[in-house]
Amino acid sequence: MKEFELIKQFFSKQLVKRKDVVLGIGDDCAVLAPIENQNVVVTTDTLVAGVHFPLDTSPKAIGHKAVAVNLSDIAAMGAKPSWISLAITVPEVDEAWLEAFAEGVFELCEFYNVQLIGGDTTQGPLSITITAQGLTPKDSYLSRSGAKAGDWLYVTGDLGDAALALQQITGKVELEPQHISSIKAKLDFPKPRVLAGQTLREYASAAIDLSDGLIADLGHICQASNVGANIVLDAIPLSTIMRESLLIDDALSLALSGGDDYELLFTVSEDNKVGMETAMSHAGTPITCIGQLNTSRTISTTLNNKPTSIKANGFEHFSD
Amino acid sequence: MKEFELIKQFFSKQLVKRKDVVLGIGDDCAVLAPIENQNVVVTTDTLVAGVHFPLDTSPKAIGHKAVAVNLSDIAAMGAKPSWISLAITVPEVDEAWLEAFAEGVFELCEFYNVQLIGGDTTQGPLSITITAQGLTPKDSYLSRSGAKAGDWLYVTGDLGDAALALQQITGKVELEPQHISSIKAKLDFPKPRVLAGQTLREYASAAIDLSDGLIADLGHICQASNVGANIVLDAIPLSTIMRESLLIDDALSLALSGGDDYELLFTVSEDNKVGMETAMSHAGTPITCIGQLNTSRTISTTLNNKPTSIKANGFEHFSD
Numbered sequence: 001m002k003e004f005e006l007i008k009q010f011f012s013k014q015l016v017k018r019k020d021v022v023l024g025i026g027d028d029c030a031v032l033a034p035i036e037n038q039n040v041v042v043t044t045d046t047l048v049a050g051v052h053f054p055l056d057t058s059p060k061a062i063g064h065k066a067v068a069v070n071l072s073d074i075a076a077m078g079a080k081p082s083w084i085s086l087a088i089t090v091p092e093v094d095e096a097w098l099e100a101f102a103e104g105v106f107e108l109c110e111f112y113n114v115q116l117i118g119g120d121t122t123q124g125p126l127s128i129t130i131t132a133q134g135l136t137p138k139d140s141y142l143s144r145s146g147a148k149a150g151d152w153l154y155v156t157g158d159l160g161d162a163a164l165a166l167q168q169i170t171g172k173v174e175l176e177p178q179h180i181s182s183i184k185a186k187l188d189f190p191k192p193r194v195l196a197g198q199t200l201r202e203y204a205s206a207a208i209d210l211s212d213g214l215i216a217d218l219g220h221i222c223q224a225s226n227v228g229a230n231i232v233l234d235a236i237p238l239s240t241i242m243r244e245s246l247l248i249d250d251a252l253s254l255a256l257s258g259g260d261d262y263e264l265l266f267t268v269s270e271d272n273k274v275g276m277e278t279a280m281s282h283a284g285t286p287i288t289c290i291g292q293l294n295t296s297r298t299i300s301t302t303l304n305n306k307p308t309s310i311k312a313n314g315f316e317h318f319s320d
Numbered sequence: 321m322k323e324f325e326l327i328k329q330f331f332s333k334q335l336v337k338r339k340d341v342v343l344g345i346g347d348d349c350a351v352l353a354p355i356e357n358q359n360v361v362v363t364t365d366t367l368v369a370g371v372h373f374p375l376d377t378s379p380k381a382i383g384h385k386a387v388a389v390n391l392s393d394i395a396a397m398g399a400k401p402s403w404i405s406l407a408i409t410v411p412e413v414d415e416a417w418l419e420a421f422a423e424g425v426f427e428l429c430e431f432y433n434v435q436l437i438g439g440d441t442t443q444g445p446l447s448i449t450i451t452a453q454g455l456t457p458k459d460s461y462l463s464r465s466g467a468k469a470g471d472w473l474y475v476t477g478d479l480g481d482a483a484l485a486l487q488q489i490t491g492k493v494e495l496e497p498q499h500i501s502s503i504k505a506k507l508d509f510p511k512p513r514v515l516a517g518q519t520l521r522e523y524a525s526a527a528i529d530l531s532d533g534l535i536a537d538l539g540h541i542c543q544a545s546n547v548g549a550n551i552v553l554d555a556i557p558l559s560t561i562m563r564e565s566l567l568i569d570d571a572l573s574l575a576l577s578g579g580d581d582y583e584l585l586f587t588v589s590e591d592n593k594v595g596m597e598t599a600m601s602h603a604g605t606p607i608t609c610i611g612q613l614n615t616s617r618t619i620s621t622t623l624n625n626k627p628t629s630i631k632a633n634g635f636e637h638f639s640d
Contacts (some may be wrong), residue, residue: 014332015537022459023463026464028396028527028529029360029393029396030363034360039342039351039353041349041350041351042349042405042437042438042451043348044351044406044438044451045407047405047441049444050444052442073349074349076349077351079349083362085364086364089447118363119364120364120365122368123368123371124368125444125445125505127444129364129366129440131451132511139342141343142349143347149570160532207348209348244578270505286512286632
């Protein structure tokens with residue numbers, strides 16, 4: 001296993017040096033000194049080759065995505081990411097692969113001032129587990145459980161593009177050649193809504209990041225908050241490429257249940273609506289109101305102001 | 321992937337409810353409120369089936385060991401473990417397996433009041449990654465880098481038994497039938513030296529947990545502290561079963577380079593020696609002085625007061 005020790009060299013090149021890291025990589029544990037009156041938020045996500053990314057995904061994209069999906073969870077809490085631990089299992093030591101992977105990891109870390117504080121390198125089938133941590137002022141964080149009937153339902157960005165990319169890769173959809181790279185970037189290099197999440201901490205009543213698909217993740221908010229929701233399908237934000245590539249029904253199906261978007265889904269009370277929209281506009285984050293919460297404890301959809309049934313994977317009737 | 325969501329039910333049964341966990345499993349992140357004037361220590365370890373444990377290891381032992389190896393790192397810092405995140409990748413949903421695995425995880429957690437705060441469940445080749453965190457009074461922790469020439473070298477417990485168990489399993493050594501289960505328990509159910517680590521925080525100059533083998537892990541202390549060490553081989557603590565089962569040379573070889581012991585290796589100044597020995601005696605932790613540090617920047621060994629050469633895997637000349 002000696003050569004696996006060498007993997008550490010690829011992760012020793014980071015530029016981020018946070019003041020709250022007393023002891024970084026290289027001992028039995030990292031030692032952190034979070035400042036007082038903060039909560040620490042913690043999330044863990046695993047990416048398995050062939051399950052969470054296609055086997056031929058570039059190593060840089062894998063590194064990026066492993067960090068991004070974790071920072072997206074931190075963003076959904078309204079927290080500021082601070083530290084990550086990286087456990088990487090690789091079948092063999094491939095220096096070029098590791099270098100590109102580390103580049104993908106560090107690019108996002110440097111952008112958000114997140115320090116790699118440790119981890120483990122082991123031999124086996126390719127898999128990456130990252131535990132990310134973040135900080136938020138004490139008792140000030142977003143959760144899935146604060147939504148109320150009457151609150152407005154919003155998403156950041158466009159939905160379904162990552163799912164569209166997967167359809168293209170698996171040959172289910174043909175895209176215009178000039179669109180392929182920008183759609184594939186939505187799958188391979190998702191941009192976690194870290195700054196938007198922190199802005200929303202002041203305004204949103206509940207939030208979640210869209211990893212499983214809109215319907216499934218909205219179900220999590222509804223279940224945790226004991227509410228229902230109606231989605232106005234006409235309002236779902238779709239990219240121009242999506243609109244040009246698919247019929248509207250197929251496009252909506254990907255947007256509702258495709259997953260892997262890593263946009264934020266959040267709810268806002270009537271009172272906070274204008275303040276939130278102003279703040280998000282200043283932050284430069286595109287947002288769209290896609291519906292409203294109600295007391296039904298189910299998820300419904302309307303199209304052209306008429307109730308419509310949806311067939312979406314990931315949809316589950318959650319009332320008992 | 322829906323059935324993988326069901327795995328969560330096996331981890332929802334924990335009894336530990338810590339006051340510093342504001343939000344536990346079930347949201348995008350856990351939310352923690354560490355008390356003030358504490359450092360947080362963090363470690364991550366992955367166990368891959370067939371690499372870090374034999375394929376036929378019982379699920380309860382795998383759960384135990386995944387927690388134990390992480391708590392052992394926390395112990396080596398002199399910290400008190402507090403929270404773990406669990407990422408588990410399994411090839412299929414096997415309820416009996418998962419139940420036994422969870423039992424192994426929770427047994428240690430309950431004993432040390434460690435709360436499972438989240439994680440991820442994915443499908444793929446069996447592998448477990450745990451990120452464990454602990455707390456220690458501010459600026460009070462053990463590291464690998466505080467050892468000084470002249471300090472005494474100690475270990476807790478007996479060395480080499482886990483390696484002996486592996487030799488038995490792979491058919492390289494035959495053990496008396498009545499010894500097999502107790503030796504196998506040393507491999508499958510290692511006991512992290514959590515309380516000993518906290519006691520040592522007051523006395524030791526450096527510490528590390530023995531996962532790679534005595535020589536390799538002593539090398540880490542020597543390198544980080546810029547010292548050398550002499551090990552008195554006659555003093556190496558060996559279990560009665562080890563002494564009865566192997567010739568002394570073979571026993572010492574396992575003790576020096578076998579790994580997987582999860583005992584603590586630590587250094588103590590002459591001034592702190594008596595205080596440490598008294599405290600460890602009160603704590604009920606067996607310890608043995610096995611040598612002394614020097615300025616040589618190499619590791620040497622003596623037997624019967626004479627220098628002796630060792631052939632140990634994991635040994636590496638670390639001076640440059």
